[in-house]
Amino acid sequence: MVARASLQAFEHPRAVSAPLLTDPVLKVRALTVQFKDFVALNEVSLDLRDGCIHAVIGPNGAGKSTLFNAISGFVKPTRGQIELFGRDVTAWPANRLARLGLARSFQICAIFPELSVEENMLVAQAHASPPLRLLRRRLSGDLAPHNETLLARVGLTSDRRRQARELSYGRRRLLEIATTLALKPRLLLLDEPTSGLGREDIGPVVEMIADAAQDCCVLLVEHNLKVVERLADHVTVLANGAVLSDGSYQDVARDHRVRAAYLGAAADA
C-alpha cells in the first residue's frame, strides 16, 4: 500500500552537514536479482555516504525489499557487487554481515514475543556489548543508559516488565526499532519503520532515527514521504526493479518520471 504523504507534518528537514566527498560506506554496483525468469532487481547501483540517511522509495513491487534482502544477506544476487566499509561483501550471509556492523529491522516485526520488553532490550544489548561489560550487566540485569534512553524515547519504560506479545502491533514495532538501535550498528537498514504506527508514534521514531544517524549510516525504505523528506539526505527511486531517479528529496520530487511513477500515485491515494 502506498501510504498517504500527509500523516505527520515535520517542521524542518534534518539539518545535516553530510560529508558528501568521503568514500561511500556502502557501494552497490549493477546489482541484479533474478527469481527464475523474473528480474526483480535490474543493474541497481547506489552509494551510501558516511553520516547520511539514504532513502529508497518507489511504488509497490519496485524491488525495494529485494534490494534490502540482497544487501543484508537474505537473498543472493544474480550479478553485481556490494562493497561495505571497503570490503567486497557480495553474497555474504546475514550473520557475517552482522559481525561487520550491519543491523536490519524488518517490515514484519521481529522481536521475541515470549520475552518481556526489557528482556528483548537486554538480548540486543548482549549482542552489542563486549564480554566483560556484558557479564556485569547480565548479573545486575541493568539496561545501559543508552538503551534506557531508547526505551524512554519509544514510551515503553513503564511497559518494561510486560511480555512483548501483550503489546499492540504499533508498540511492538517501536520495541523492534529500539532493539535494532541497541545493537549499535555501523550501518542500519530500516524497512518501513513507520508502517503500522499511529500518528502519535511516528514523530518519536523519526527523531530516534535522526539521533541514531549521528553515530551510524542509515538506509531506509519508507512509504511515508513526509518522513522521507524530514530524514533523507539522499533518495533513490526504484521502479520496475531499476533506478528511476537519484538525488535529494527535492530533486526527485521535481522529476516528472517520479511524479508519474510514484508521487502522483501517493498524492492521489
Ligand SMILES: Nc1ncnc2c1ncn2[C@@H]1O[C@H](COP(=O)(O)OP(=O)(O)OP(=O)(O)O)[C@@H](O)[C@H]1O
Ligand atoms: N522470492 C521471490 N520469488 C519470486 N518473485 C519475488 C520474490 N521476492 C520478490 N519477488 C517479486 O519481485 C518484485 C519486487 O518485490 P519487492 O518485495 O522487492 O518490492 P517492494 O518494492 O519491496 O514492494 P512493496 O512496496 O510492496 O513492499 C515483486 O514483483 C515481487 O512479487
